[in-house]
Amino acid sequence: MPVNESTLLLTRPEAQSREFLLRCETLAARKLPAVISPLMRIEPTGDTPDLGRYATIIFTSGNAVRSVLRHQSLKGRAVATVGESTAKLAMSAGADAQALGEDVEAFARNAEGLKGPSLFCRGVYSRGDLAEKLRDQNHSVEEAVVYDQVATPLSDQARQLLAGSRRVIAPVFSPRTARLLAAQGPLVAPLTIVAMSQAVAAELELPGEVVVARAPESRRMAELVVSLLLP
Template sequence: MTAGLLLTRPEADSRRFAAMLPEFRAVISPILRIEPVAHDASRLRAARGLVFTSAHAVASAGPGRGRLALCVGGRTAQVARAAGFMTREGNGFADSLLPLIESAEMPLIHPHGRHLARELPVEGMVVYDQIAQPLNADARALLTCEAPVLLPLFSPRSARLLAAQTGESCAELWIVAISPAAAVAWSGPCSRQITAAGPTADAMAAAIRLMAGMEQS
């Protein structure tokens, strides 16, 4: 029995991730909607250095013009480079930014979402909100199927939001967490659970394939 794949990141992120796993039938139901909020755009555009813990914040800082951007991981760094920033990147975990911050030798601003998983020792500025969304009809239908459902968790907050909406699920839920923190945040039903080897899309895709392969072996 082929497992379904429920992707709940924002639409563009989910579509990009689904393209990495063409062998799965993916249902996309964003659990969060990204909405810009009013902020001091002129300060961000004048900042010599930025810290990005999400690609969603890059556009708020304006053109890079060769300015320094400390990025949490590869995807965020890719978006920042495309915007014209000179990037240094961590390993995907926020803690990996700490030595980069210490060595930057310039004032830094961290534009981020309203819901922040980890505070950093630099000035922060909220530039977008992550608004919770209900699962759509396709997702609810998938959760009533007899086939197992692979459910990737990309953050502790999304894990909590999804747990609150999947308590009545009839399907077996196979949980794939991007980090130990996301795994711990899950309190919903669970038939199987693993944590990816690292906080990257590639590691998550590998973990999903590993979980699906367990059923076939």
């Protein structure tokens, strides 16, 4: 089946963009035209407390897992995550990991049995106020900022793509990425934004079409992207 005259623009950090592209290409059963140009890079802070002080370690992203693993082991640790992919990453490092939901709201709803005290390892920019939601449920939660998300400009190749006439399909996974992309203008190319959630879509002050995934999951994002690329 041929691909529409479209190019994917992937703006997540490099490793996540390549992982998402592979997921899309696996679904499509073919290579897809894509430009990877991260709008942020991940810089571990090295600020990780002794994990042995906590009954449960909480992660909402693979970036947090990888940042912690630079300094400490997760082997045998009880881990609770947002998202199955984050849980699988923690399990691959030896953790006893369980995903409590695909977004922060679902995690909080399913956190009744969470053993404390817990440590929420997150980035400088964190959405959803997970720690506060858990404290409102009388959970004992501390936070550690284990990585920074440093904004980076689009590459020349990505800028040329957005200045051209070929349709661009841009998956956007977070409100901050939406704001960073909007600041990259001018955006001349026909643009379709694939937003992970309504919260992301609300931050998109961009020309063009916006479509929202059926659920805030990487799998659903990939399914939607492939459906737009393949006629």
